[in-house]
Amino acid sequence: MSQADANGGRLPDPAERGGLDISRVVLRKIAEHAADEVAAGARVRRRIAGVGLGEHGASAQLSGPDQELRVRLEVVLHYPSPVRTTVREMRERVGSELDRLAGCQVRTVDVTVAAMVPAARPRRVG
Template sequence: MSGTAGTTETSTTTGTSTTTPPERGSVAEPAERGGLRIDRSVLRRIAEHAADAEPDCVRVRRRVAGLGMGDHGATARVAGPDKQLRIRLDLALRYPAPISVAVGSIRERVRTDLERLADCRVSSVDVTVTTLVPHPRAPRVE
């Protein structure tokens, strides 16, 4: 009885045993999916982006031989294995910002972003503050 409310149809298969392929959307075991290698330049960019995202970290003008060459934010260097990364950051901070608080916040953001995005563990984040940039003053109208 097809199409009648309240009835169910059943069917059975006998005789052969078949293996069913994995359902669409199911995930294979990690060992069966292959490997993943994240290039160090990607890890470096994640660290730089995380530092630049902090409000007290500022971009500064880049100068080569006295010529303005645009601006840049934090610069990172990455060393060590993925489970014990050592990060070195050079950056400029807004002045007057509490330097120790700003650096602590930057360290934590870099550490959590690398763990969240690349599944890397960070053993240390060394920060060198290269410049203090004053808040821009609003133009005075007299």
């Protein structure tokens, strides 16, 4: 359905008014965030030459066109966690979030588990 402009003329439908390009940086951030939301994923401290640079989670690289996107993830998982189940959940979440938020179709999600770190234990008071 078209809308009327101030002069009473008809404006084109919103989908016909222009294009949309989403930066690869944004797509990469969507993939990383989606992978980080999986419960067994871990954030680790980043250090270079002994200097702390904060924490980081999953790291993603993207290739291919937006309708056949190939994603490569490098992740750190909590130990002990079921690696196959966690990786399957990450693949599904990354694909669905890229489709939902950016309309991209993911062809593959390759996951490299770079490390496993102990799960944080609750502090004991006493």
